[in-house]
Amino acid sequence: MPVFALVDCNNFYASCEKLFNPQLKDKPVVVLSNNDGCVVARSAEVKALGIPMGVPWFKIQQDARRYGIVAFSSNYALYADMSNRVVEILSSFSCNIEVYSIDECFLELSGFARWGFPTYGQVIRQRIADWLGLAVCVGIAPTKTLAKLANHCAKKELAGHNGVCDVTAMTPDQLSSLFEQIAVGEVWGVGRKITARLEAMGIHTVRQLRDANAETLRNRFSVVLERTVRELRGLSCLDLEEVVPDRQQIMSSRSFGTLVHDLADLEEAVASYVSRAAEKLRAQDALAGAIQVYIRTNIFKPEAPQYQQAMTVPLPEASSDTRVLANWALRALRRIYRAGYGYHKAGITLLEIVPRTNQQFSLFVPSQRESSRDDRLMATLDAINGRYGRGALRLAAEGVAKTWQMRRGNLSPRYTTDWDGVATVAAV
């Protein structure tokens, strides 16, 4: 029988910001989403103030001033680097690890039973605290869904001790009474909509969901929820996914810092997004067979004239060449653009992605590609940007001033990935 641990960093983004600025210890800290839009991470002090997750930043400016909340723009360079360090440490605790998100990993622990799972969890916790200064919680259980739930219990101190909750050690009675205290919406895979429907059926707690009729739930909901219920009962239905599968589609989109009216600016943005997506495409050694472009006005300003449109272009020949992809994207953009609107967001998606080795050439149209030359050009572009930083070499179409770029008013230094940022740490 498998034993899964779910290791989750506490308040990850906020904790990363605090790490490198000791003055922030015990201070309320939030991290904002892209464009400084919404609160996406809160330190313990902020949670204690009752500031909800996901609230638009501008709506809590009053409270923020009153309580001295310190806000940071998202600093993904920093969070990704810290995340890699966490993964590296966790990898020494199990050969079988799934990196589930930027701040969460599943570990397979069945081989470590002789340690005692709670002890093993404590060692993990201590190691990450000692080596990185980050706090994590550990949930241990025979299924991934239960490990998630156990992690929740550890965080809320509903069960377990010192940030570790081991469900495998609990009796059926203990489990039942624990699950009675937890709302059904806390279960992994049960979101807003399904919670509402379950509530309407009288299912409010995790215990009720676990004990509900699986057949009925499958009919009324889906096979997904049925699996969830079986996992809650201790039957493992979800495997550890150790290898990250290649993407089937790659999306790049952003809200603008201010409303954009001109086609020229939209073109720069779209070209920039294509560049980023094409880099990712080449990194997985694949080609895209189609590209979609979309633009839209601000849906949060219903009083302003609204317009949104998307267009998908099938490519005559699958490609990973930024220039080719950008060309088609810009053609599509010009088709869907309407003057007279204030645009709030644009994005592109690369579709019909296939491994480069599976490239299908056209039977009727002679290939436009001078493959080795074009491939070498893109490889060189990627190499230069890998060495000198993203955007060091780019299409002219991406623009220079980029007046449309997102707001990042409170960005912290890249403490661990940039020499100037490192110097900032030294100066503290």
Add this chain to the structure above:
DNA sequence: CTATAACTCTCAA
């Protein structure tokens, strides 16, 4: 009618 494509809904971090 069936098989597939296209689209919609839901979820997660």
Add this chain to the structure above:
DNA sequence: CTAACGTTGAGAGTTATAG
């Protein structure tokens, strides 16, 4: 000072369409 509300990806189910 203004005005200001994220991004990315997947899977399952439903509906439309082709043959």
